[in-house]
Amino acid sequence: MATLWDPFQEMDRLFGSLALNTRNAPAMPMDLFREGDHYVLAVDLPGVDPGTIDVACEDRTLTIRAERTGRSGEGQWLVRERPTGTFARQLTLGRGLALDKISASYADGVLTLTIPVSEEAKPRRIEVEHGAQQPTAIEAAS
Template sequence: MATYWDPFQEMDRLFGSLAQTGRSGPPMPMDLFREGDHYVLAVDLPGVDPGSIDVSCEDRTLTIRAERTPRSAEGRWLLRERSSGTMARQLTLGRGLALDQISAGYDDGVLTLTIPVAEEARPRRIEVSHSKKPTEIEAGT
């Protein structure tokens, strides 16, 4: 029976709150999947200035922060559902990831993080050694 190892299994906290003044909205929607020897985390951040995106990793805690500037209107607001302000989300990552090799890109409103599995955590085949000469069996009389 094969055992599936998932370093994200150790996530002890998942913060999906928006740090906004006076109001809250839905968390940053994200997808997470494994692709070969790395994980891909895609976070929806539409309308965010790419210069305001901050991604950091400290002691296995991955923090994503971004800011959406509020739109000013000359007239009177009739409907205002789009959130603005600073958004933040934190993930506690499991062991076995190469945290010093995380890469990030922002395209079409989606922040994509690539998180490699550490070399020592990758599955490997272990060769079994055996003696080269065959064992002789003597027939009894």
């Protein structure tokens, strides 16, 4: 009887168990999507003091920092899975965004940033002249 041996099966099992470890999970999971003429970035920050949230944009790099403090006082920990401390995440933003018009709000543990598309990057109509005829408008595809 032949036995099928997959040398990668054990590695998949090992990496799968590591992926379930909460210490390897990103401390600031996010969603990013486009909605019309702006992008929406939603970052999960449950348990963070809103006063510690800092959002900065410098040279096309968006930096988000927040701090979650741990429980102080006496007592014996039975399970401690929620990370504490300062968390930071940086994103490099592409061209065509209005970086000076980014807005942010924090509600229900979610930081939401709205990043508008710049006017130069939006589709626009260009008039095309054809000989002695009237100009014809051509719409740019969005």
